[in-house]
Amino acid sequence: MPDELDLLRDANPVPADGPHFGDGPLDHRAERRLERLLQQTPPARRAPRARLLWGLAATGVVLAVAVTALVGGPSTQPAVAAPRPLVVRAGSTPVPLALLADRAEAAATDDAPGLRKGTHAQTWSMGMSDHAPPITVPQETIVRWQPDGSHTELVVATDPRHPGRPVLSDEGERPRLVADGHVISRQTYPPSWSDAPPESPPPHDVARLRDYLREAAYLHTEPHPGELLDAVDTLLDHWTLGARESATLARLLAGTPGLRPVGQVTDRLGRSGQAYVVDGPGARRMLIMDPSTGAVLGLELTATKADPRYGLKAGDVMQYTAWMR
Template sequence: MADELDLLRRANPVPADDPLTGDGPLAPHAERALNRLLHAPHPGHHRYTRLAWGLAACAVVLVTALAVLLGGTGTTPAVAAPRPLTVRPHSTVVPLDRLAALAAAAAEADGSPELRKGTHVQSWSLGMSDDRPPVTLPEERIVRWHSDDSRTEIVVATDPRHPGRPVLTDEDGSPHQVADGHVLSRRTYPPSWSDAPPQAPPPHGLGQLRAYLAETIHTDSLTMPRLLDAVDELLDHWTLGARESAALVRLLADTPGLRPVGQVTDRLGRPGQAYVHDTAGTRRMLVLDPATGAVRGTETTFSADQPEYGVVAGDVMEYSAWMR
């Protein structure tokens, strides 16, 4: 397990010891390590069940009950809830229109990254119960598609904030601690192809992208909350190229609801521009690359206390950080 995690981290273009490293294509050695990870024989498979939860109006709907909070009597928490991202005081606020122009210019530059099917994402989600304190469940997921339209997906329990420490997981519906790098799921899927979103390649024309994202989440009204839902869904299937990122930022700028708040450092140590959308009970933050407009992460936090679930305003409900 530890060997696989080491390979996954070596394939990460944002190493923990280099917090200022930006996005970019994988180096040849990292690509070879990633291919070894995805294709090497593995003696066992573990079923992975995603934490499902929903939010309706101001109330959080309970969808998972934790039978065990932390493994072992007298142990310290395996995973502390991440703090919300902090906007740097007095930092430069970049309007989305301005960032869209920067992204369009970056898309015209030589060597701009190309669209790639598949994703590499680090995520945290909050597990809640009405009789236990909330806990944070971290994982890393990578999906790579192959030339025959088959794909390989690996999910690992790991938290880059605390390398080597035990990690809390809800694997098999029984929350417990596992070793850092524990493989939650490793699967290879047979060839599959579709011309419907989000399997179809996203367009980089503004009108076409709007229609594509609306179809992705089955809506006729792509308001800002629904657009942010569609962004999450898109990035769980595709790693955007420069032109697609530029089109997405322009679409975000043309849709009312996001306001710039300043500069942040994301959970992988990368600089970003933050934009927030407030709804009843929650705040959603979108973190964009300050030079190219590429989406670096999204964060949802509670904006009101939910004492019945042991959460207070500012607690992180979920966070995703995407990598190339």
């Protein structure tokens, strides 16, 4: 029984301080994580596992895994290497967020794309332990909501950087290589509703959107720039923003001190965007936005400090998400 309790506490699919979970159903991510826990065979008794690093556990993206058998031992290279950090194009001119917000507001016309509940995202997530090299798990997730409040979630193991190559999957007790396009899970969820962030639609007013993001990320004080970007990540895990919502978010970010423009980048799906960076303890967050519409294209979290205990090096990409319509 202690092992099962440890699993539930580590995963924490239903946080005690989550205001909207007490009155309604779990969201699609929490349901999937809880279902995996219930189906998982209890592991043999073992020594306490390493602590998850860098606060990524709060976003539900770190995988504490043992992969020695998969990669051949601690001295070999991981089966799937972490992607290199995005590089700002030399000589490119940084676009201030205020100017980007102006462009986004101009692009928010009546015939522009509208808000849609559900997401389509490609993610690369690093898993670390104290007895095996870090690994990076790439996967694509599509969540679609129906008019009756039900929704479906499809999760596929794929890495668009290397089409057709085998992909490392985190399904089961231990990561394993699967074919590109392998379906990890396909779920249908019954109708559910909530009027609490992030399940409720985001507002179109900057001040109200800031409060919305604080509630969605369970922040009780004014968020610093890194926390604000984590809250944006939570928002985009539930909604595909329309032009008007992207313009409101861009205006909010334009008024956020510490988020600095650095220039043009090409994201991991080959799209051109403007990058905005904030440095925090041990890590750097880079937000990539469409230079014309202000839509968020991606968010990258990169280690700025090495930790030899876990094989983590400065410059390792610990998490990257690319959002699509």
